[in-house]
Amino acid sequence: MTADVVATEKLRCDALLRPGNTNCAGCGMSIGLQWMDHALEGEKPYMVIPACCGIVTAGAFPTSGYGVPIAASTFASAPAVATGVANINELNGDTSPVICWTGDGGTYDIGMATLSAAAERNEDLIYICYDNEIYGNTGGQRSSATPEGVVTSTTKQGKGEGKKDMMAIMAGHRIPYAATLSVAHREDFLRKVRTARQTSGFRFLLMLSPCPTGWKSEPDESVELIRSAVCSGLFPLYEVFDGVRYRINEQPDDTPVSEYISHQRRYTKVSAEATSLEAFIKQQWHYLNGMATAFPADKAT
């Protein structure tokens, strides 16, 4: 018993995301980093983080710090910096995973070119985007991950454009592994991080990350929000192997999408937006089911 307590305490001391960080309450990043840590089962990754909340909310000595080697990069260059780390690790015979941990601004917008280039070269690294659909670190501006209709500090009337399909873009690079992550589906989350760990080459993981500050939602509802995003079909849990083989992990149930959006004050015209999202969900699942049927992951092609 004592040994267990000691081991637990030791694990806590060695946590990837150490206590004392200034992440907002209910931030998806906190859960994501901890679960990623759990999935790696004590293995210490090298992490590269560009400009985003993740590089400022943890790291101010002595209140907090990451428990792993960490390099901050310029906003646009995280995959390039991680490529450098991965290549030198290979020369050194160091098999620790190299993980890019980035927000949606650094992934969907300014970092797109270096992300695409690293994926095209099939660099041996894991790229995780914690997507809160907003520039959370600079005052809540829209990004190209922000869904249609959402009010941000630069879309006061609601965003006119829809969200970029980042998974399709990454699948289009024919990378070995791409998957979506939910902070409401722990087993699925851990399994996917482990799958990514056991795969070599470029791996892309997309996590829908609740942001109470930007989403104008209640911190204690963060996990439930993501559950309703998954269960309503808005945020599908699926995997894409080699860019062509699809596996759907969770079918939507009858949760209405309004349950997801009505708990966030960034959606102001809930009924109209629910209608438009329902159409989007239908179209999205038509595509996904079609791909998973035509190109299933579990059948050798």
Added chain:
Amino acid sequence: MGREFLEGNEAIARGAMKAECDFFAGYPITPASSILHYMLQLAPQIGGVAIQAEDEIASMGLCIAAAMAGRRAMTATSGPGISLYSESVGLAQIGETPMVIVNVQRQGPATGSATKGAEGDIQFTRWVTSGGLPIIALSPATVGESYELTYRAFNLAEQYRSPVFLLTSKEIGVTRESVDLDEIELPPLARRKLVEPGKTYLPHAFEHSKDVPAFSEFGGDHVARFTTSTHDQAGYLTSKPGVVQEMIDHYAAKIDTAADDMALVKEDRQDGAKTVIISYGITSRSAAVAVEQARSRGLKVSSLVLQTLWPTPERAVLSALDGVTRAVVPEMNMGQYLLEIERLAPPGVEVVGVNKMDTALISPAEILQAVEP
């Protein structure tokens, strides 16, 4: 409007609107983001366009294109963003593109302290892009001056067909002050010289090196050529040494020969003073207090506040240095404009910097120490 309680960044947006800025593009960055927010609100009110770009390179590209299409364009960022603007600033120089670039300076290098101020980009602005050609930069010290100098920056951009920098800082940009913008005196609005109807149009035509070429917009009556490469007056690519040098001389001359016309300074000279404090930006406000305190102690001290930083207002600086033995130059950097004052100081004038870049403002006491060591 009467008196308002405005932050510097809002005053910049209002100054831009007063200057009929009808195109803005920017990318979120602390402490400049609120200029983007204000412009998204204000620009459409006069039929203008404001866009949140996908990064800083795109922001500059959007503004250059809009300016060459005849719009009055502005962008705003902070240190790391200026780094990404760099190549495009060169494009705006070689293309003779009128536009305003706001830099709300923050502590650097790199991310630095994103929410802390500094004046670390003074020489960076001067040498912002390859080639080392002259650049125009204005620096406000107050919310009211943020309004006024933004307006004036547009005038200079239009008059000289050149990118113009507004070098403010976090301390001014996100601090609120009471100000009545209508009380601020402004010169008439300047507009770029357009090519006369029926005349042959060369995009970079000049008779004398210092002439500013007349303009014709993309999509207008003429074929407008715009290139990143060395070119002749017609905008055709060339690498003929004589022609290339003639163009380089022209880019430099149109700004250097106008330095006196662009010089904006505030002088507070005291007869018999042997010390002058030369300052700009937020630090000039500490300098003003230091001057007041020095005088109350019976010390004689003069002050020169520079609103135009580039091209260097040499005549005003030389005049301020005339008759003194000591020039104190306080800056929130490690001694950047100090180099200009040292360059200009006649023999016998000791030039002393008051420098730190530790995120805190320079206090009047720190300046006084240098005035009376």
